[in-house]
Structures are given as C-alpha cells and as structure tokens.
Amino acid sequence: MQDNDIDRRTVLALTGTTAGTLALAGCLGNGDDDDENGDEDDRTDENGDDAPADLWEPVEDPPDAVYVPTHRESMIMLESLDAGEYRIAPMLSYPHSFWTVAGSDVSRELPEDMSGVHMMFSLWDPETDTVLPANIGASIEVFYEGERVDQRDSWSMISQEMGFHFGDNVSLEEDGTYEVEVDLPALSARTTGDLEGRFTDDETVSFEFEYDQAFRDDVSDVTWIDEDEWGDRGALEPMDHGGHDEHGEHDEHGEHGNHDDEHGEHEHGEHDHHHVPYSQLPAVDAFPGTLLVEADGNGEPPAETDDLPRSGDAAVLATLLESDSRLAEDGRYLLVSPRTPYNRVPLPEMSLNATVERDGETVHDALDLEQTVDDEYGHHYGASLAEVEPGDTVTLEITAPPQIARHQGYETAFLEMDPIELTVPETQ
Amino acid sequence: MTLPDRSALSRRDYLRALVAVGGATALSACTSESDEVEVPTGTDDPESLPERQHAWNEALSRDDDGNVSPPEHHVLVALSLASEPTDEVRERVEDALQTLERAYEWSTEGLLFTLGYTPAYFDRFDGELPESVDLPEPTAIVGEVDEFDEFDALLHLASDHSQVVLEAEEGLFGEHDELNGLAVETDLTGVFERVDERRRTGFVGEGLPAEHAALGGVPDSVPDDAPFFMGFRSGFDESQATEDRVTIDDGPFVDGTTEHVSSMRIQLSQWFDQESHEMRVAKTFSPEHADDELVGEVGEKLSTSTALTTERIEATEDDARSGVVGHAQKAARAREDGEPLLLRRDFNTVDGDEPGLHFLSLQAEIDAFVRVRETMEGDDLGLPSLNNGITGYIFPDRRGNFLVPPRSLRALPPPDPG
Numbered sequence: 068m069q070d071n072d073i074d075r076r077t078v079l080a081l082t083g084t085t086a087g088t089l090a091l092a093g094c095l096g097n098g099d100d101d102d103e104n105g106d107e108d109d110r111t112d113e114n115g116d117d118a119p120a121d122l123w124e125p126v127e128d129p130p131d132a133v134y135v136p137t138h139r140e141s142m143i144m145l146e147s148l149d150a151g152e153y154r155i156a157p158m159l160s161y162p163h164s165f166w167t168v169a170g171s172d173v174s175r176e177l178p179e180d181m182s183g184v185h186m187m188f189s190l191w192d193p194e195t196d197t198v199l200p201a202n203i204g205a206s207i208e209v210f211y212e213g214e215r216v217d218q219r220d221s222w223s224m225i226s227q228e229m230g231f232h233f234g235d236n237v238s239l240e241e242d243g244t245y246e247v248e249v250d251l252p253a254l255s256a257r258t259t260g261d262l263e264g265r266f267t268d269d270e271t272v273s274f275e276f277e278y279d280q281a282f283r284d285d286v287s288d289v290t291w292i293d294e295d296e297w298g299d300r301g302a303l304e305p306m307d308h309g310g311h312d313e314h315g316e317h318d319e320h321g322e323h324g325n326h327d328d329e330h331g332e333h334e335h336g337e338h339d340h341h342h343v344p345y346s347q348l349p350a351v352d353a354f355p356g357t358l359l360v361e362a363d364g365n366g367e368p369p370a371e372t373d374d375l376p377r378s379g380d381a382a383v384l385a386t387l388l389e390s391d392s393r394l395a396e397d398g399r400y401l402l403v404s405p406r407t408p409y410n411r412v413p414l415p416e417m418s419l420n421a422t423v424e425r426d427g428e429t430v431h432d433a434l435d436l437e438q439t440v441d442d443e444y445g446h447h448y449g450a451s452l453a454e455v456e457p458g459d460t461v462t463l464e465i466t467a468p469p470q471i472a473r474h475q476g477y478e479t480a481f482l483e484m485d486p487i488e489l490t491v492p493e494t495q
Numbered sequence: 496m497t498l499p500d501r502s503a504l505s506r507r508d509y510l511r512a513l514v515a516v517g518g519a520t521a522l523s524a525c526t527s528e529s530d531e532v533e534v535p536t537g538t539d540d541p542e543s544l545p546e547r548q549h550a551w552n553e554a555l556s557r558d559d560d561g562n563v564s565p566p567e568h569h570v571l572v573a574l575s576l577a578s579e580p581t582d583e584v585r586e587r588v589e590d591a592l593q594t595l596e597r598a599y600e601w602s603t604e605g606l607l608f609t610l611g612y613t614p615a616y617f618d619r620f621d622g623e624l625p626e627s628v629d630l631p632e633p634t635a636i637v638g639e640v641d642e643f644d645e646f647d648a649l650l651h652l653a654s655d656h657s658q659v660v661l662e663a664e665e666g667l668f669g670e671h672d673e674l675n676g677l678a679v680e681t682d683l684t685g686v687f688e689r690v691d692e693r694r695r696t697g698f699v700g701e702g703l704p705a706e707h708a709a710l711g712g713v714p715d716s717v718p719d720d721a722p723f724f725m726g727f728r729s730g731f732d733e734s735q736a737t738e739d740r741v742t743i744d745d746g747p748f749v750d751g752t753t754e755h756v757s758s759m760r761i762q763l764s765q766w767f768d769q770e771s772h773e774m775r776v777a778k779t780f781s782p783e784h785a786d787d788e789l790v791g792e793v794g795e796k797l798s799t800s801t802a803l804t805t806e807r808i809e810a811t812e813d814d815a816r817s818g819v820v821g822h823a824q825k826a827a828r829a830r831e832d833g834e835p836l837l838l839r840r841d842f843n844t845v846d847g848d849e850p851g852l853h854f855l856s857l858q859a860e861i862d863a864f865v866r867v868r869e870t871m872e873g874d875d876l877g878l879p880s881l882n883n884g885i886t887g888y889i890f891p892d893r894r895g896n897f898l899v900p901p902r903s904l905r906a907l908p909p910p911d912p913g
Contacts, residue, residue: 167769169819169882170782174771204880204887219762220880220887235765250639255877416879418816435816438877467818470879 123164123177126298129479132380133408135301136475139290150270153251154193156343157274160185160286162236166478168470180238187234189343195261195442198346199254200231200413209237210246226474228306230346230412239278248273259394261442302409305345348404348411348445356388359461359489372411378465379484381405381414398453403436413446414481418467424460463487498524510657514568515696515846519670522661529658534675535600541593544601546750546901548609549857552738554602560798562732565699566603566653569842570660573693574648578686580907588906590681595663598674603655606663610905611754611897616647622911627746629860630753633894636865637872644895646690697844697853713850716767721793724761724843724850727779733800736838741857747912750901752857755864759891760851766888778884781807781821782814803827815876822884829870836863861896
C-alpha cells in the first residue's frame with residue numbers, strides 16, 4: 068500500500084548533491100561536528116558503525132502499528148503569533164519525509180529537493196490552552212524579495228514528537244529572508260464548552276525567517292535511535308516545546324538515551340510565547356460518564372490508555388455522558404476519543420458511526436459522530452443517543468481512518484481500522 | 496519585453512513562450528520560426544459565418560475518440576474602451592473584425608475568436624440589459640478571490656498556429672501591417688486600448704505541460720503525454736454542455752452566450768510529488784475510478800466521457816465518509832437532467848512563470864457557473880481540503896464575467912438593442 072520501496076541510490080544521490088547539512092545530519096548520528104564537508108563525505112562513504120546511512124532509511128517490515136522510528140527530527144521554533152482568537156507557533160526544519168493519506172491509500176512524500184524547509188505550525192486557543200486539531204486547511208504563501216515563490220494548502224499531520232500540527236515541505240532556491248503568510252480559515256469542527264461559538268473568522272498571520280547556512284546548521288542536529296529498536300512497537304516521547312526539558316521516548320522496552328536538548332538555544336522572544344502546548348488528550352480517568360467496555364472483554368472498565376480497545380492500533384475511549392451533561396442535547400452523549408497509544412495524540416478527520424443494539428434489535432443505526440473540539444475533553448467525535456441502556460451493544464464503525472499525513476512511526480498505524488464492539492456496562 | 500532564449504527551449508516551447516510574451520518582436524521571432532506554415536485564408540462573405548460567435552465546435556477537429564479538440568494557442572486580450580460607442584465607431588469595430596475573418600479561415604488552422612463585454616462596459620449606458628441576459632458583476636463565489644475583470648471587453652483569440660494569434664493581435668492594434676498577407680485597412684486603434692497587465696495566454700495539447708517542466712513550479716513528474724497540467728485528459732464530449740445548451744435563447748441577445756473566465760495557479764509539486772497515481776485518479780474523477788482502474792495513466796482509457804454514472808455521482812456523499820471524493824463526480828452533482836451546464840474552453844498557462852489555468856466556460860447564464868462552482872467546492876462534504884477533489888490544489892485569484900453577443904451585435908452593443 069505505502070511506498071516503502073525507496074531506491075537507495077536515488078536517496079544517496081539526492082542528499083549527496085545538496086551541499087550540506089542534511090547529509091551531515093544523516094550520517095554522523097550526533098550533533099557535535101559542524102564540519103559539513105566532512106559530514107558529507109562520511110555520509111556517502113556509509114562506513115559508520117552504527118551510524119545509519121541516510122535520513123530516509125525505511126524501517127524494514129514495520130508493524131501495522133505505531134513503531135519507533137529511525138531518528139528524532141530537530142527543528143527551530145519561531146515566536147508564537149496571535150491571529151484573532153488563534154495562537155500559532157511556526158516551526159521550521161529541513162525537508163522531511165512523511166506520508167499522505169487519501170481514503171485508505173498512502174503515499175510517501177520523499178523530498179527531492181533538499182534545498183528548503185519543512186514548515187510546521189501548531190495552533191491552539193491561548194485562553195484554554197486547547198490545541199485545535201481539526202481540519203485547518205490553512206493555506207501558506209511564501210514570498211522572497213516581494214515575489215511569491217510558493218503557495219499551497221497545508222497537510223494536517225501527526226508525528227510522535229510534535230503531535231498534531233499542520234504544514235508541508237517548501238522548496239527554497241535562494242538563501243535569504245523569506246516572508247510567510249498563513250491563512251487560517253474558520254474552524255470547521257464543532258466547538259463546545261469554552262470554545263463554543265469561537266474561531267468563526269478567517270485570520271491571517273505573517274512572519275519572516277532567514278534561510279541560510281546558519282539555519283541549516285541549526286536544524287541538522289538529528290539524533291539517531293539505536294538501530295536495534297527501529298520498528299519496535301513504541302513511540303518517541305513528545306518534544307518539550309518549552310525548550311528546557313530533556314527528550315525521551317517510551318516504549319515497551321523502556322527508556323532510550325540521547326536525551327539532548329536539541330532546540331532550546333534557538334528560541335527567542337517573550338517567555339509567554341515560548342510555550343506551545345502538545346496535543347495530548349486527557350488520560351482515561353479524566354473522562355466522566357460510563358466508560359463502555361469491550362464486548363468480548365472481561366467487563367472491567369478501562370483504567371488507562373493501555374486498557375482501551377484498539378482499532379488499527381488506535382486506542383479508542385468511548386464514554387456515555389449523562390443526559391444532564393453540557394454536551395448532551397437529546398438523551399445521553401456518546402463521546403468517542405480515539406488517540407495514539409503512548410502519547411495520546413488525537414486522531415482527527417476520521418469518519419465514524421455508532422450502531423446501538425439491544426437484544427438483537429437495532430436501536431440506533433449507523434449514527435454519524437461529529438468531529439468536535441472541547442476545551443475540557445479535547446478533540447473527539449460525539450453524538451447524542453436518545454435511546455441507550457445498560458446491556459446495549461454499541462458498535463463503532465470507522466468508514467474513514469484519520470485523513471491526516473503522518474511522520475515516520477505513525478504511517479502504518481490507523482489505516483485498516485476494524486469496527487469496535489462495545490457494551491454499556493450494567494453498573495459502574 | 497525580453498524574448499525567451501531560443502537555445503534553451505524546444506521549438507514548441509519557444510513558440511508557446513513567444514505567445515506569452517506577445518508584441519511585435521515576439522511576432523517577428525515567431526514568424527521566422529514558422530515560415531513554412533501556410534495559413535488558410537478566410538471569407539469575404541460574413542453571412543457565411545455562424546451567427547453565434549461561440550459556434551466553434553463545427554470548426555474544431557476531433558480526437559481519435561471523437562471528442563472536440565480545442566485549439567492549441569490562446570490569447571485573451573483585455574480591452575478598455577477609448578472612445579464613445581457611436582455608430583461610426585461600431586462600424587469601425589465591425590470592419591476590423593471582418594478583416595480578421597477575411598484574413599484567416601474560421602478554423603483551428605486559421606483563427607477562431609470571440610469578443611465579449613463586461614458588466615462594467617454596459618454600465619456606461621442609460622439602458623439596462625434585458626432579463627434574458629444574466630450578467631452579474633463577478634464575485635468571489637468561493638475562497639479569497641479578490642481581483643475582478645473590470646475592463647470593458649475581452650477578445651479571445653485561438654488557433655493551432657502561434658503566429659496567427661500573435662499576428663491577429665498585433666494587426667488589430669496597429670503593430671503589424673498585414674494579416675496573413677492581407678493589408679490591414681481598419682484596426683481597433685483609438686477605439687480600444689489593450690490592458691497589458693491583464694493580457695493572458697495559454698495552450699492545450701498532448702505533451703505540452705511536460706514541456707514546461709523547465710519552468711518554475713512544474714515538476715519533472717508531469718506525465719510526458721498529459722494534455723493538461725494536472726495529468727489527465729479533459730473536455731470529454733459527455734462532460735461538456737452542447738453549444739445549444741449554453742446559448743441565450745430569448746431576447747435581443749439570442750444566439751449569444753455568457754462567458755466566465757477565472758485565472759488560477761495550480762500547486763503541482765504536491766499533486767505530482769506527494770501523491771500516488773491512485774490518489775490523483777480518486778481526487779480527479781472518483782475513488783471508484785481509482786479502485787477499478789478506469790482511467791489509465793493520463794486518461795487514455797476514457798473515450799468520450801469521464802465514466803461518471805449516475806451512481807458514481809450520487810455516491811459523492813458516501814465517498815466523503817470514506818475520506819476522499821473526486822472533482823468530476825462532485826461537480827457533476829450540479830448537472831440538470833443528467834446534462835452538464837458548462838461548455839469549458841479552458842487552457843493551461845505559465846503566465847507569470849507559474850503553472851496555472853485560465854478557466855474559460857460558456858453557459859446560458861452566469862448563475863449556472865456559480866452553481867457548478869459552489870457544488871464543486873463541496874463545503875457540504877466536510878473533507879480536508881486536500882482530499883476534497885482538486886479544490887485544495889487550485890488558487891483562483893481573478894474572475895470575470897462577459898456577455899458574448901451574437902455576431903450581428905458584437906461591435907459595441909448597447910444593453911437594449913432594438
């Protein structure tokens with residue numbers, strides 16, 4: 068399905084011709100050596116011991132699940148900007164490889180032109196600190212010396228370190244100052260709680276950045292994961308956007324080393340504008356109501372993310388809020404919160420519906436759940452259920468897996484997503 | 496005006512680039528490239544030509560599947576009226592246009608053209624356009640379009656020969672003495688002024704987009720035989736309205752039509768470098784076209800239609816629940832009684848050194864275009880923009896609406912001709 072079959076010679080040729088830092092990053096496996104020429108030679112020699120040969124090295128036979136990628140990607144965070152009710156943090160790195168999704172088809176973006184940037188944006192509500200992981204459809208225009216050199220709609224993406232963000236690779240031909248204009252449309256998802264009725268206006272922000280050798284040096288500081296762990300089930304820990312914490316990762320094998328602070332020195336601006344919230348959903352115990360249990364499980368309600376039912380390796384929390392909940396309109400409210408395992412990153416742009424059955428009779432048939440962002444429960448899918456009782460079976464059918472691009476380690480998960488059969492427990 | 500570098504381009508590309516540059520120098524360069532081309536001459540009998548200016552289909556060639564093939568070279572000349580529209584001036588415009596018709600055969604080997612007028616043109620008159628003509632001021636319709644054609648008239652010149660469109664334009668504006676060997680006695684100088692910054696050009700034809708891969712923004716991965724930038728054939732007979740359908744059938748402008756022109760850039764590096772062929776097929780036609788491999792590399796498996804059954808069109812909402820819909824199936828929801836409303840005569844462009852499209856469509860009323868465009872936007876489908884057909888890949892920034900009157904009223908018509 069996805070194109071993992073990369074021509075290695077092509078990759079080497081591409082990176083070999085790009086005077087610089089990208090090549091170096093791939094080969095050294097540490098950020099200590101700033102000598103690009105030497106780096107480039109090292110890279111093409113491929114003679115490192117445990118130093119992987121290139122950034123686009125695919126993991127062999129990755130599981131159809133979240134897995135540990137080959138490396139951490141470093142980036143530069145620019146000052147956060149306010150645009151109407153939105154706050155947005157632009158981040159820049161070297162061009163990244165990622166995977167786009169349409170329906171259940173996957174296509175790998177393999178940057179051909181290493182002259183350029185991977186442009187990323189986090190978007191959130193500064194009042195409630197809620198990341199807004201919904202269909203942003205933000206378009207980006209890039210100008211150089213007053214002339215537009217690029218215009219595109221951005222991909223919504225998830226990565227293990229960055230969580231939900233949006234962006235794309237943008238080729239840049241010249242070194243110099245670039246101006247970027249980001250058009251943020253009104254939020255398309257339903258908003259509830261303190262977010263209700265907000266983010267209804269289109270907004271525009273612009274910022275500038277320098278693209279030069281110093282930039283390339285700054286972002287080339289890639290850290291490689293021990294090759295033995297590539298493809299293991301697990302994930303890198305979220306990057307700390309405050310810039311003063313150490314990196315880590317957690318997986319089923321425990322902690323890794325290499326917890327360097329990779330980007331703290333690049334930050335600038337007022338302290339308030341350092342903070343970028345990571346799109347992490349609340350833990351299981353933060354959700355009220357009656358947690359639905361797996362129909363073929365032990366009947367115990369899930370206590371943590373690991374206990375949640377999985378579909379395509381997504382951990383899917385489903386809870387029935389009482390009819391007096393602020394989210395319920397007619398009857399009880401079914402709140403479904405799919406998230407990545409390990410990091411609890413939301414999975415936007417899914418289509419899913421719920422069928423409720425009682426004693427073999429259908430009570431609700433394939434009721435569509437609406438994508439919603441709430442300040443308290445974050446991103447989820449929900450619908451009011453007029454009729455639901457203890458003992459009912461609730462089947463969640465996923466007709467579209469998350470239609471968002473993925474960085475390495477997420478591209479084989481959340482694609483083939485089987486229905487989840489749940490039961491409303493008798494008592495809880 | 497800088498001419499393109501002959502040594503850096505194929506002959507075809509060079510001619511295309513000359514059309515884009517325009518002007519007497521480009522014409523001269525073009526003519527010296529095309530010496531051997533013999534262009535058929537036209538007619539002294541204006542009555543022998545169709546009353547509908549837009550009656551091109553009879554004069555156009557057909558491809559192997561029987562679809563109408565559009566001319567290869569196009570120029571849209573934006574015009575600003577420089578004198579009062581008196582009867583004397585009208586006669587001069589008509590004489591100038593008849594000069595074109597004498598010089599060039601009404602065909603793709605010769606020259607096809609239309610002259611249309613904006614709402615701004617009609618504003619200068621006291622009278623109003625009749626109810627049988629729907630010609631509103633252009634609006635954004637969708638997205639952030641904020642530039643509108645507010646000049647007076649648009650001359651669309653089309654031919655398979657680049658030097659014909661250049662020569663016709665230069666001859667009409669006093670920059671060239673002869674049209675296909677015929678002396679120019681009357682031109683439009685003093686009646687119209689060209690609005691140079693609104694001049695637009697483009698091209699259609701197999702292999703043409705790929706030849707522009709050297710230009711900015713067109714990736715190398717455009718298929719060699721793709722006739723349009725986005726990689727697939729277009730203009731299938733069954734997805735085009737008939738000329739009858741788009742013709743105004745009542746009132747003083749009977750046998751006229753309305754014309755909408757929007758200009759847009761296309762984001763081709765995402766389209767070709769970040770997506771698979773299956774994704775492009777799904778987004779251009781429908782997910783079923785991709786699953787059932789109905790299209791082929793550049794659309795060669797499709798013959799005279801986009802293979803859009805009623806079921807595939809009606810499946811649009813269901814397909815959206817699976818994450819992606821096709822442009823063709825989505826827009827076809829606007830069909831009436833199964834028939835398309837628009838006759839597209841659009842063409843690709845590299846104006847401004849960016850890959851783009853001048854979307855030119857004819858319809859009986861502008862509102863038909865608006866309905867199709869809103870349907871195509873698919874806001875009702877709740878999809879991420881880049882999975883919503885092709886809407887996330889195109890960036891329209893300019894729209895214009897025109898009335899293309901019948902031939903007998905093409906010279907500076909009043910809004911209420913008797």
